[in-house]
Amino acid sequence: MAGRPSVSRNTGPVVGVLALQGDFREHLAVLSSLGADARPVRRPAELSEIGGLVIPGGESTVMDKLSRAFGLAEPLKDAIRSGLPVYGTCAGLIMIADTVLDAISGQQSLGGLDISVRRNAFGSQLDSFETDLDIPVLGAPPVHAVFIRAPIVEAAGPDVRVLSSLPDGRVVAVEQGSLLGTSFHPEMTGDTRFHEYFLDRVRAAQ
Amino acid sequence: MTDSTTPGSDTTSLGSSRVKRGLAEMLKGGVIMDVVTAAQARIAEDAGAVAVMALERVPADIRSQGGVARMSDPDLIESIIAEVSIPVMAKARIGHFVEAQILQSLKVDYIDESEVLSPADYVNHIDKWPFSVPFVCGATNLGEALRRINEGAAMIRSKGEAGTGDVSEATKHIRTITSEIRALTAKTHDELYVAAKELQAPYDLVVEIARTGKLPVVLFTAGGVATPADAAMMMQLGADGVFVGSGVFKSGNPEARAAAIVKATTFFDDPSVIADASRGLGEAMVGINVSDQPAPHRLAERGW
Numbered sequence: 001m002a003g004r005p006s007v008s009r010n011t012g013p014v015v016g017v018l019a020l021q022g023d024f025r026e027h028l029a030v031l032s033s034l035g036a037d038a039r040p041v042r043r044p045a046e047l048s049e050i051g052g053l054v055i056p057g058g059e060s061t062v063m064d065k066l067s068r069a070f071g072l073a074e075p076l077k078d079a080i081r082s083g084l085p086v087y088g089t090c091a092g093l094i095m096i097a098d099t100v101l102d103a104i105s106g107q108q109s110l111g112g113l114d115i116s117v118r119r120n121a122f123g124s125q126l127d128s129f130e131t132d133l134d135i136p137v138l139g140a141p142p143v144h145a146v147f148i149r150a151p152i153v154e155a156a157g158p159d160v161r162v163l164s165s166l167p168d169g170r171v172v173a174v175e176q177g178s179l180l181g182t183s184f185h186p187e188m189t190g191d192t193r194f195h196e197y198f199l200d201r202v203r204a205a206q
Numbered sequence: 207m208t209d210s211t212t213p214g215s216d217t218t219s220l221g222s223s224r225v226k227r228g229l230a231e232m233l234k235g236g237v238i239m240d241v242v243t244a245a246q247a248r249i250a251e252d253a254g255a256v257a258v259m260a261l262e263r264v265p266a267d268i269r270s271q272g273g274v275a276r277m278s279d280p281d282l283i284e285s286i287i288a289e290v291s292i293p294v295m296a297k298a299r300i301g302h303f304v305e306a307q308i309l310q311s312l313k314v315d316y317i318d319e320s321e322v323l324s325p326a327d328y329v330n331h332i333d334k335w336p337f338s339v340p341f342v343c344g345a346t347n348l349g350e351a352l353r354r355i356n357e358g359a360a361m362i363r364s365k366g367e368a369g370t371g372d373v374s375e376a377t378k379h380i381r382t383i384t385s386e387i388r389a390l391t392a393k394t395h396d397e398l399y400v401a402a403k404e405l406q407a408p409y410d411l412v413v414e415i416a417r418t419g420k421l422p423v424v425l426f427t428a429g430g431v432a433t434p435a436d437a438a439m440m441m442q443l444g445a446d447g448v449f450v451g452s453g454v455f456k457s458g459n460p461e462a463r464a465a466a467i468v469k470a471t472t473f474f475d476d477p478s479v480i481a482d483a484s485r486g487l488g489e490a491m492v493g494i495n496v497s498d499q500p501a502p503h504r505l506a507e508r509g510w
Binding site: 189 | 222292316468
């Protein structure tokens with residue numbers, strides 16, 4: 001029997017991972033390995049216990065639908081407005097963007113990040129790729145970044161700090177206040193620096 | 207590739223194993239639905255499908271109509287790609303590498319080298335490594351899964367018996383695969399040589415499974431899933447996600463059934479959610495019992 005992913009209870013900050021769909025187990029594993037008390041979140045009640053939230057890679061249309069169907073969307077929006085640190089990767093970045101381009105009819109996001117993000121911005125799976133990215137805030141060496149049918153940030157408001165861009169200038173990592181988002185998937189590569197950066201922000205917010 | 211959309215760095219790579227296997231990772235916890243028209247694809251996306259499988263006939267119709275089943279018309283596949291924003295998969299016949307080349311040129315997101323279509327080669331499967339597009343392949347047991355992975359499959363689905371609405375074969379295959387994985391993890395190192403021989407699988411992959419306790423690629427289940435409860439059972443048995451073929455669009459209310467199966471897949475361990483999702487869905491596909499199917503008509507036996 002599979003059951004819920006088994007996660008050891010660490011003594012670090014309690015961090016939720018939105019577990020409606022996608023690669024949430026990979027995020028739980030990385031966060032646990034860094035000492036966080038990482039927990040899957042599928043219900044509104046589970047939000048009250050967490051000091052930070054990761055929204056994983058997956059399909060944003062599915063996460064949107066399920067988060068609304070099970071009453072998570074509104075409490076999540078409230079939590080974001082009241083300063084909960086949130087880190088979104090790929091679909092998670094779409095979920096915390098104020099504006100989603102190439103959304104399906106009726107698709108909503110939680111919002112919070114003052115950006116316009118375009119879904120599937122590179123094309124089909126054939127255009128998915130991996131590459132090394134310089135991310136000054138994480139220092140050397142470059143981060144090996146995996147882009148899978150990835151979104152990009154097409155426009156960002158004045159309060160948004162760009163953390164990284166591709167060589168052609170397209171923006172793929174941003175932060176604003178307590179929100180952090182990347183087009184790519186640090187949970188897939190074994191490089192934990194982005195998660196450590198996020199955990200520092202979670203600790204600082206407590 | 208020198209596509210203008212790709213960043214121009216020396217370290218950039220397209221179509222790598224990580225990228226191919228990675229898309230399947232993003233589909234986990236989701237439902238992939240068979241669709242035969244753009245209108246069905248729209249219904250599937252709106253209901254919360256994580257991807258669609260574009261084909262001309264669902265397995266139930268392939269089964270009842272008979273004849274040779276082949277890759278779908280490129281016009282149909284392109285109309286479905288144009289309709290939805292979620293990943294689009296399409297099927298090639300087992301061993302038919304030219305159908306696979308065509309599907310890659312159409313820019314499908316995943317190719318299913320599928321026993322649901324008539325095999326094109328009764329000896330060899332497609333060599334999947336040279337392709338940039340990822341492949342999913344069916345398996346009835348661990349040895350078959352590892353042979354497919356050795357050929358380059360980036361995702362495995364247990365086969366079940368497609369087009370029946372009878373979940374019993376799906377249950378058998380996912381149980382077989384997960385049970386054989388558990389058995390490997392209990393073996394001593396010197397026992398793995400003969401385990402590899404018995405599984406007819408590459409030794410290196412067998413050692414890797416024994417060490418990690420899981421496949422190196424995502425494992426979905428397929429073939430006979432028709433209700434929210436079926437989907438949730440597959441998840442409880444260890445599947446990473448579910449393919450629903452004929453079960454949605456051969457039922458009385460496809461929109462409601464599709465959405466219900468999506469909910470049951472996410473809350474697979476919560477009987478009260480699955481109960482709610484199971485209410486008022488209208489008629490399920492009528493289905494046929496696998497045990498009534500004579501062996502030559504069983505699709506799961508295609509593939510070797």
